[in-house]
Amino acid sequence: MFAYIIKRLIYAIPIALSVTVVSFVLVYLAPGDPLNAIAPADAPEEVIQALKSAYGLDKPVPVQYGLWLLRAVQGDLGTSIASGRAVTAEVLSAVSNTLLLAGMAALGGVLIGCILGALAGYRHGTWIDRVATVISVIGVSIPHYWLGLVLTIVFSIWLPWFPAMGAGPGGSSEWLWDVEHMRHLVLPALTLSVIPMGIITRTVRALVADMLEQEFVTALRARGLSGLAIFRHIAKNTAPTVLAVAGLQIGYLMGGSILVETVFAWPGTGFLLNTAIFQRDIPLLQGTILVLCMFFVVLNLLVDILQPLIDPRMGRS
């Protein structure tokens, strides 16, 4: 197992490298200028040149990339062009906020998705199945920023139960497990949870419906096993696939919550990416993408380690 983990981590290096190369190149291909983040629009050429030199932006792109990579390998993701702050600190602070949000959204989404999916699979073709299908389709296809705005209007303004924005009272950034902070988490987590909820509902529904047709379930029934015991067998057999899908979804939540975090002014990686993209803040963008990429890789690795533990057949194969 240890050798397997090491091997997987080594495989992650070229993936991370290619992601950073692609993102670096894409930023440079995009129109605009990183200096717009720091220089006024009407800055004269001499000021622009001085800044380019100060931030190393006068060097060829491959050289810039090489220098960045050299520092990144040593754990230094550089300094944000726009804010002058260390990228590592900026990203880590944002990652912790997004982990919290994505974790809660994933927990809710996976839990509801599994329950709805199992119910729909068991009651295949009934009204329960149809309701679950409609809910999952809505979850997958609804524009999440729009849902976020609707939830805010209903639960923040019409019914002032939850705050409309931020990660804590008065813009506080120190997360505490108290009622006030949890109230800030409810709406963004709920908005974000509909994505995994929809996908997992569909996955579980299809898997359970398929399992129920399998011969081993017929055999279990013939042996007189109770419904609960049969469900345990079905759950065990569906778990590896659900785990893989859930793992991917959590990864997507980590980087794919740009719009939701913007709507709720939630200070996470999505919000950070949004800012970095609009400001052409290359070090910040690269640092965030690299960390998210590594997060994805580690998450996939975890899923790959857990799967054989749940289903020994996978380990043997």
Added chain:
Amino acid sequence: MKPNCKKLSRWLAVVPLSLALHGVLHAETVARYGISMADIPLTTGQPDRGAGAYQFTGHTLYDPLVAWEANVGNRPGKLVPGLASEWKVDAKDNKKWVFTLRKGVKFHDGSEFNADAVVWNLDKVLADKSPQFDAKQSAQVRPRIPSIASYRKVGDYAVEITTKDVDALFPYQLPWFLISSPTQWEKMGKDWNKVASKPSGTGPFKLDKLVPRERADLVKNTAYWDKSRMAKTDRIVLVPIPDAMTRANALLNGQVDIIETPPPDVLPQLKGAGFKLVQNVTPHVWPYHFSTQPGSPWTDIRVRKAANLAIDRNSVVSLMSGLATPAKGQLDQTSPWFGKPSFKIGYDLAAARALMAQAGYSQAKPLKAKVIIAQGGTGQMLSLPMNEFIQQSLAEVGIQVTFEVVELENLYLHWRSGAKADMNAGKGITAINLGYVTADPFYALTRFADSRYVAPNGVNWGGYNNPKVDAAIDKIKTTFDTKTQDGLLAFVHQSMVDDALMLWVVHDVNPHAMSPKVKEFVQAQHWFQDLTTIRM
């Protein structure tokens, strides 16, 4: 024994009552301000993120030598003494200015403000070999103080600044240049990034707390030197909320007390819920800046005038839910530099069509032009809907406009490069739509009207060239009498209007929405706002 007990019980009753009263009288007043930026602007001395950022971390924490009067709303402000109690130009050499500095002013860290601090700060942004030079601060302010050639201390409380040329408008550049504490920079290990979280200026507020991208707490500086500008609120919490709808929701939900630029379509809801809307004349204009280079369809003044007469500006204002005022020129009519243009900008379809007919165009045979516009961004108002409205309006008089839509960052590149550049003329782009700050004579007029400011020397984008205007600008620079200066500036503006240098559409009004808890906020007719006027 009994009377004593009575006395004691009375005293015991009085103590908690007086404590409670003390609490009420001395409860900290807090204003939470939802700002439209994604991050707190730079706190080290020269804010980044444009003119609008100065109100947040500029003129709150710091002071300039020459300040802008931003605590009046019923008239345009003017230059007023800041850390310099007076300034005068040398009668023998008009390039030399002597600034007499205020005595007894202290930085927030307790160190003394004096001539050494001023010279140190000028080095900080102009002398790239000095140890305290900060490229980022320099980038913000250097373009705004282009006249400075050299400077020196001429006494403990006097500084002499020499300009590159004679420039009577030089004091207008100085409200942009703010003074931070040299002692604090030393204390923070000579590291500007560390100064950012513990800055020290001489301003009416001190920075109490900074959480990047989330909040900045400004607390009242009770020892502020200018008693007429003492903060009326103990603490102002700046909360960056870049999304306009989220800002409005935060206000409606009670998470913030005041927001800037509420989205126009939420105004009825805000007003209905009892929130106050404050707006004022603002030095900003939303124009099409024409290219007058050979080959541009806008070289014909009749076409430029027709475009100006084809727009129903009141409808644009309605489109903005009232958050704009119709433009009659580069400046608002209340400006002392508006002048008396003979060309009256307004909505006159018949006159516009007649001018187009004289120029040889009609709806059947339209003039074709390509305009580069931004998809949105600071100062661009409702870029796309407004541009579509202009496009339809111009089509009514025989001007067929097509758009090149780019991000604002990219638009700046096209702007800085000038109309002649290959990225513009080479692509058939003959006009640019960019919101302009018009805060002072240079920003409003001379940078666009002076023929010597064509790219790469400046942002006279279209290549406007009027020798009379150039002569007037030269005269302005050497005229130290304000009345004469105002007259010449008015001449420049009326010439720009009479030559229809741009298609002027509307002025921004810099709207703010506030909860009823905000008892007072004086909105200045400027991008510089004075947060000391906020009273809860």
